[in-house]
Amino acid sequence: MPELLLRNARTLVTMDDAGTELSDADILIRDGVIVALGQGLATQGDTLDCAGCVVTPGLVNTHHHLYQTLTRAVPGAQDAALFGWLTTLYPIWARFTPDHMRVSALTGLAELALSGCTTSSDHLYLYPNGSRLDDTIEAAGMIGLRLHATRGAMSIGQSAGGLPPDSLVEDEAAILNDCLRVIDAFHDTTPGAMIRIGVAPCSPFSVSRELMRDAAILARDKGVMLHTHLAENDEDIAYSLAKFGCRPGDYAESLGWTGPDVWHAHCVKLDAAEIDLFARTRTGVAHCPCSNCRLASGIAPVRAMRDAGVPVGLGVDGSASNDAGNLVAEARMAMLLQRVASGPGAMSPREALRIATRGGAEVLGRGDHLGQIAPGYRADLAIWDVSGVEAAGSWDPASLLLAGPTRVRDLLVEGRRVVAEGQVVTLDLPAVLADQRRLAEALARNE
Numbered sequence: 001m002p003e004l005l006l007r008n009a010r011t012l013v014t015m016d017d018a019g020t021e022l023s024d025a026d027i028l029i030r031d032g033v034i035v036a037l038g039q040g041l042a043t044q045g046d047t048l049d050c051a052g053c054v055v056t057p058g059l060v061n062t063h064h065h066l067y068q069t070l071t072r073a074v075p076g077a078q079d080a081a082l083f084g085w086l087t088t089l090y091p092i093w094a095r096f097t098p099d100h101m102r103v104s105a106l107t108g109l110a111e112l113a114l115s116g117c118t119t120s121s122d123h124l125y126l127y128p129n130g131s132r133l134d135d136t137i138e139a140a141g142m143i144g145l146r147l148h149a150t151r152g153a154m155s156i157g158q159s160a161g162g163l164p165p166d167s168l169v170e171d172e173a174a175i176l177n178d179c180l181r182v183i184d185a186f187h188d189t190t191p192g193a194m195i196r197i198g199v200a201p202c203s204p205f206s207v208s209r210e211l212m213r214d215a216a217i218l219a220r221d222k223g224v225m226l227h228t229h230l231a232e233n234d235e236d237i238a239y240s241l242a243k244f245g246c247r248p249g250d251y252a253e254s255l256g257w258t259g260p261d262v263w264h265a266h267c268v269k270l271d272a273a274e275i276d277l278f279a280r281t282r283t284g285v286a287h288c289p290c291s292n293c294r295l296a297s298g299i300a301p302v303r304a305m306r307d308a309g310v311p312v313g314l315g316v317d318g319s320a321s322n323d324a325g326n327l328v329a330e331a332r333m334a335m336l337l338q339r340v341a342s343g344p345g346a347m348s349p350r351e352a353l354r355i356a357t358r359g360g361a362e363v364l365g366r367g368d369h370l371g372q373i374a375p376g377y378r379a380d381l382a383i384w385d386v387s388g389v390e391a392a393g394s395w396d397p398a399s400l401l402l403a404g405p406t407r408v409r410d411l412l413v414e415g416r417r418v419v420a421e422g423q424v425v426t427l428d429l430p431a432v433l434a435d436q437r438r439l440a441e442a443l444a445r446n447e
């Protein structure tokens with residue numbers, strides 16, 4: 001790949017250990033990797049003028065259900081808490097096909113890209129009508145974002161006392177076999193990997209104790225990461241105490257679900273002992289503030305987690321419970337919620353942006369190559385035009401989460417432009433949105 005030189009960025013937010021920010025700076029990229037930072041750099045290759053722009057590392061989304069982009073603002077689920085919300089949506093999701101999975105993922109990934117996200121995880125835990133994880137992976141390849149696709153699963157249906165209809169649950173041996181299949185087919189361990197696979201039973205209340213344990217053994221054997229939902233709200237804690245006789249942290253620990261190769265979504269209700277456990281074991285958290293507000297789950301103790309040393313990243317969560325998928329807006333909400341909980345000094349805009357970039361990269365095990373702007377790191381960059389109306393009058397445009405903007409001008413993944421001049425350039429997005437509208441309307445008509 002020829003060189004690309006980003007020239008004359010107003011502010012370059014490196015996210016290095018010292019929090020260095022460079023003014024009027026250039027970034028030289030070669031073969032998808034950052035090779036130099038500084039002023040007055042030269043190239044024989046292409047140049048991209050970044051005057052009037054703040055450049056940050058690409059944002060990293062650590063929790064999502066891309067298939068849910070087709071079920072935003074579903075009337076019966078707009079005002080329910082977690083368990084009621086799930087039981088409203090399960091019958092709709094049971095009608096999905098591979099086409100729904102692909103189109104929904106393309107839409108969700110395009111939305112993420114426009115909001116500065118270069119790497120997303122996805123948690124797909126239902127596979128109706130021949131759907132496969134491959135459908136989502138194909139979508140990520142089409143748009144050109146990095147994807148950590150996790151092979152989710154549910155095995156306890158209504159007839160066994162669970163929440164999902166029996167048609168959405170799978171046999172546990174088949175689940176483990178398909179985990180092996182997708183790991184062998186897609187998992188890439190190289191530093192520039194565009195696809196990595198994780199193993200991700202949906203939650204402790206939708207699979208058996210044995211599957212949780214076996215999934216952890218399988219993931220460690222294959223060298224992939226583990227992901228699930230944990231301690232999301234009060235109902236979740238009550239279920240754990242009643243069913244397992246312990247809190248979620250103890251349950252996770254007893255089944256091998258702690259360690260630097262594990263990250264849990266939500267963790268709104270972690271207590272002090274669980275925060276200590278996560279910090280000691282370097283177990284990661286995907287904080288999803290908008291979803292937690294939307295479902296009235298509570299405010300996750302992110303300040304306490306960060307102070308204790310728990311790795312924390314951000315997630316937009318599925319579009320059925322947000323219902324947006326704008327990652328930079330999610331970072332702003334993370335900052336605001338910690339202030340509501342703990343006062344105006346509880347989280348600065350720069351710390352929230354650090355969680356959204358470097359924090360997410362570290363949670364996903366990519367901290368050596370993603371999440372910073374430094375020589376040797378992959379060229380995943382978000383370019384924010386701060387000369388427009390949103391940031392007009394800002395004395396400190398690098399405090400991006402205070403004044404905006406909330407859409408990128410350009411987005412580079414592995415040195416390639418996915419967004420240029422505010423438009424996704426790797427896809428025919430209007431055609432994707434037409435497909436999305438057709439499928440959503442048919443679902444709403446119960447067809």
Ligand SMILES: [Zn+2]
Nearest residue numbers: 229265317318
């Ligand atoms: Zn979720």
